[in-house]
Amino acid sequence: MTQTAIHASLPKGLPSSLPRPEDELPRLKKAWRTPTGLRFLTSVNNTSIGLLYIGTALLFFLLAGVLGLLMRTQLAVPENALLSASVYNQVFTMHGTVMMFLFAIPIVEALAVYLLPNMLGARDLPFPRLSAYAFWAYAIGGLAFFCTLFFGLAPDGGWFMYPPLTGKQYSPGLNADFWLLGIGFIEISAIAGAIELIVGILFTRAPGMTLARMPVYAWAMLVVAVMIVFAFPAIIAGTMLLELERAFDWPFFIAERGGDPILWQHLFWFFGHPEVYIIFLPAAGMVSTMIPTIAGTPLVGRRAIIVALVAVCFFSFALWAHHMFTAGLGVMTMSFVSAASMAVAVPTAIQVFGWIATLWRGKVVMTAPALFLAGFMFIFVLGGLTGVMVAVLPFDWQAHDTYFIVAHLHYVLVGGMVFPVFAALYYWLPLIKGQRMSERLGKWVFWLMFGGFNIAFFPMHITGLMGMPRRVYTYQAEMGWDALNMVSTVGAFVLAAGVLLFVVDAVRTLRRPEQPVGNPWNASTLEWLPSEDYATRSIPQVHSADPLWDQPGLAEQVEAGQHYLPGTVSGGRETIATSPIAGKPLYLLILPGDSWLPFIAAAGTAGFFLLLTVKMMVTAWACGIAAVVATVVWLWGSDRVPPILDAKVSDALVLPVGARGKLSHSWWATIIMLVVDATIFASLVFAYIHISMRLEVCPPPSASLPGRIWPMLSGALLVAGSALMLLGARGIGKRWLPWLVLAATACTAAGFLVDLHGYGLAGLDPRSQAWSATIAAIVAYQGFHVVVLAIAGVYLAARAWSGRLTGRSRATFDNTALMWHYTTLQGILGALAVHVVPLLME
Template sequence: MTPPTPTSTSLPNSLPRPDGEFERLKEVWRTPTGWRFFTSVNNTSIGLLYIGTALLFFILAGILALVMRVQLAVPDNTLLSPDTYNQVFTMHGTVMMFLFAIPIVEAIAVYLLPNMLGARDLPFPRLSAYAYWAYAFGGLAFFCTIFVGLAPDGGWFMYPPYTGTQYSPGLNADFWLLGIGFIEISAIAGAIELIIGILFTRAPGMTLRRMPVYAWAMLVVAVMIVFAFPAVIAGTALLELERAFDWPFFIAERGGDPILWQHLFWFFGHPEVYIIFLPAAGMVSTMIPTIAGTPLVGRRAIIVALVGVGFFSFGLWAHHMFTAGLGVLEMSFISAASMAVAIPTGIQVFAWIATLWNGRVRMHAPALFLMGFMFIFVLGGLTGVMVAVVPFDWQVHDTYFIVAHLHYVLIGGMVFPVFAALYYWLPLVKGQRLSEKLARPVFWMMFGGFNLAFFPMHITGLQGMPRRVYTYDAQLGWNLLNMLSTVGAFVFAFGVLLFIVDAVRTLRRPEKEVGNPWNAPTLEWLTSESYGNRSIPRVHSSDPLWEQPTLSEEVDRGQHYLPGTATGLRETIATSPVGAEPRYLMVLPGDSWLPVIAALGTAGFFLLLTVKAMLLAWLFGLMAVAGTVAWLWQSDRKPPVSEARVADDLVLPVNAKTTSSQSWWGTMVMLVVDACIFASFGYAYVHVSMRLMVCPPPGAALPALSWQLASAGLLVAGSVLIVLAGRALGKRRLPWLVLAALACTCAAFLLELRGHAFAGLEPSASAWGAAIGALLGYQGLHVVVLAIAGPYLCLRAWRGLLGAHSRATLDNVSLLWHYTTLQGLAGMALVRGLPLLME
């Protein structure tokens, strides 16, 4: 089947282009060379670094898996001690889930999406750079703990009470809690970048209906990250508070509940499975039309299915808790949701098969890996439906059947599509394709080795082999199956090794013109330059390179939007979220060391806190704050011009204000994350309260109502003063209003703190008091942030840097201030209201 008939279109720029325009564009977007390359914030540079680092962690985690398989190859093996095996097992799962699976999908998106959307770059390039460097510094330091015996050893899920101080008194668990916590912050920063980039930087004419399916998948995934990851951040914070300050959230004897951790962890953990799968599904939906040479069948149904999977995934967290003592009603609901999620997933699989049936498949390397993906993932989905049945799950829970199911879903559902993507999109880097001759042994070793390694685990699990055991007795009859699994793991590893050799060889070859080697329909094949495209195209279909066959030449001649640099700075066009009509010219920040410094400070702060090097940790924390403040100081500047011509007949304003600005919406998304973390702390308070016979528990009391009313009044007063400050833009009283608002907010927190002290609320006395302390502490963190943001805002006002065209700092600080007020009021209402409801 051939692609659709081309569509005739008018061009935004039909006049001859000025001399030197293209050269100025290339100079503005030039990537630094030498050691200054690490200052680059461009999506192509950061994306490649991101992908390379994620693949490094894949290899390291794979080596740990091989060590585990050698240990389990024969019974009664003494290669690893129990403690060492626990560390290797925990690091393998942690690195695969947190340092490979999530980062690799964000990394590919950072690299691909701007060009796929027809944009010059994502809207917050320095945020992308910060997210990468925080992940790289922190992740590598975290992995090195295994070489000094400090690696976490409580499993990648870190269940208390095993990870409490009673059973894990060393620093091993602390490295997991603090290290993973800020790596998740890095993932959230990437999600904010992707949401705003997808909604506001699409090429003109690329409506939501025309947007690539991969972009839809990443939009759904980024929204899922925003709502799912806060739960694990809150959970790790609570467990670290318990370990460091004896706040007993998970200690049953003092009113805590270990099951609370499972709820928080799996509210993140099961959506994470689909956070990993959906980007892979988006990549599959992008590659399959190309290898079949025909448009995607059921495109709208696939998009609806992506949204449906994202929606259902949040109803599945207790899927992992059927043996934890949940009620019959809860288990029935979760079981039904676990089966229902198979419906939108099946829609996608059938649409892919129909597309392949309609077209003429070319069995290149990407097609091989896509076929392998569908075979393995469908098998993993079938066993997923099996474990959704509660009685069956009771029998196989915590056996190797679950290990097999997990790897069929995750490796089949993500690793094989990622390798297909590497074969498919690697030509964008230097124009060179990986070897088709070597691709076949790579695929068959990976495909055959995977099935040989993990299919027997279904049987060992059904025979009763528990997971997480470091050895087993020869009399149990698992010898042959475990040996087969070990051989399969090494065959799979040899396939990966052969791929690495081919990739290194290919990337060492001379650079050449990229072109469109697969005759793909999406925009990323227009160019692979650091500036994106010579001009930003107007799109008229969901398959623009098929339906607009002359588009590549038009773009290269500068006949579409923004063929040069209108302000002398890096720019892209901001479009409306739904219709993708041009709204304003978005000026982007350039290369800088500041994101690297801020990321290094962040990683150093958390990791040094773990080893109790307090002075050095706070020095790194100050480095992180200073780097971030300096980076933000540079970002909110008045543009050199207020309007710019981006086409012969189109002039756009430069940057935008308030609700039209990408920074305002980025702050809003960040505050949604913030609210979800607060909601997780609130859930912890509700959970421990509901377990009490009497609330408050004996010996505890609520703060006096008068203290809370006074605190609430001061919070509201602070927000009112910030509103007045916003109306005083450009006037001398603005900074004094801000300082007065800061005084009110700080006083409100001190009053609340004093009220808790008078009530005798001691967080270490009971889980109930600890939960209230966590809510109050989180509010205090926001007051500290405002104590930095308020003077920063005043300083910008005194320096004359706040104005009608440079007010992003004022708008964003105002949002944060009002959120802090609402959070403080909500916290007080929850603490006081819940005991009244329980009377």
């Protein structure tokens, strides 16, 4: 079928009105059947992975809450000896780290993995094995990381890990290393989830679901996933630099040797402040989805709210120095960030006013989700007001590092994320077994949590203004803080009682017999269509932003198989790939099935990082090799020739099976991955520029750069390797292709070795001072890419020799070629930066 026909307007009637074959539904159920017993670990279905993800994130929430109660018990009375200073620092660090890295980010991705495919009308996300890998890496690594508390090895430098206190001189043990290596690879898992979500939202929406009709929650997750792509690489670069300093004595943050501790703050907060909105925006998307249902009317100002989501994304990247007003930055910089900190309140207020207007226009019944949403708006608005206060420079100089900031942080994060998440759990839990949680107990849960939260954290504003600093494990009685601290501790336990009651009710509800889900809230979004392991029986055709309200009988039509792809064409798992903007059907996407490989790869990855930390080198490398082998086997079978050329997905529509180049979802996933890669590289270049600008003379007297002939020769070899890959793109299926790929590999490797030789002749010593260390980090990062390309080159040659690289199965080559060209560009830009910056410093 021609692309013109595929892109024609969708029919206004039912896509499939003919009687369905008798064996169609049994074949569909067989293809999507969830494994049982121990083989459940092999499941890659978004429903299974999503539920595991949600459960694990909530477990970390409970564990972090217990740590918070320990802290509040310690601070309840003056000079308490319950926890020593050392143990308190570990508990304090783990509380913040677990809440931020192991609960807040994972829970928003977990809910998205579970909800989005059905909400978008898709059978699954486009890379289900990647979702499984991301979950298992997070779960295994996160639980092992938490267990460091029981061995006295938990990090104790605060969840922000500021140098120089976390450098080797002041933190000689392994505590900081566990944070750096553990959190580093957990963030990689979050990035993998973000790539999955971006491609899934843009390419697997139901036919007819244009961007304008897409649910606001999907918009929020798209914006958040883009923010993760640009924000998280900075913390990966920062943890990499600090671990290199600790492990190899490269002094990036040691002031006595030309380093700068403020560099860590720039990298950390370029991630850390957007993270606040990465946490808030998914919650805002859920609120924008739940409020119209609760009010029984469409969302007021829908377009303005979507624009506001994008505006918050834009402003959030201008706010990283919001946390550095006392770090000695220039007046111009601080004034700019202060203005941006206030400006971000405008798009946030647009959303709040839209929600209030929707509730005003509709008829609200105060169910448990409605109560939690009301509590969210009250608490979050208070947090926003104190946020504007700390955006004012003179006030921040007084309140910085006091308990006022602790109160503000919790009002924004707990009010802005935890209360909407609890509303979402009450709202969407019936999707699991068709059972709603108790409304009577839900009201008790809300008032205990709402009251307990405000009793716990509102007094902290006052203790902060009275001068109580953050991060202290005890205080003197004469300071006058004891009564307020006791009130905060009582409130914390009341809040914990509410959470405990919620857990009891949730367990009780999930133990009840399964029943039909239906649409208990009379919602308008597609996740409430009848659903099984295969999602909906047929993929619906959408005509509006509120399909269940505007298309009467849609649920019955979908369940009868009267829409797109009512069965399985190839005998396996499938969904329809649609165009990113208009939602027009493009091709049939065949999805991989259940497998042990993601679990093995994730366990190997977690084992490699964690065992490397405790210096168990042999076992660590064995885990690393197991992860690489599992990944190679996983990829080897993923790019196979489709069993059929075309697929009839409805009575009147035939789609091609799979796509290549820019039409392929995997091509765009590779592009997004390279954007992440480039942002890490840009962070390393920023570190080099930052250190260079601190020097009186650049290069410093003890260092020098190689002659220009070496980077020029290196760049020529890199370009030659890319040119050979461009030539290879025209030789798919030819006998000489493997040799061409190996020649490209040799050119790229030679280019790096030439560059390395030049630095060796110049006497580059990364341990001598920070300037040389930043150059070595850039060179080492390029070397990592060259090693990856060497493995990829051999892998491509093996696929070509085995006959698996053909015109219909060439995604592996196309995606690897993108990586190849990026590595060439990165090598050239890195050399230019290293050699041009000193000229600009003259």
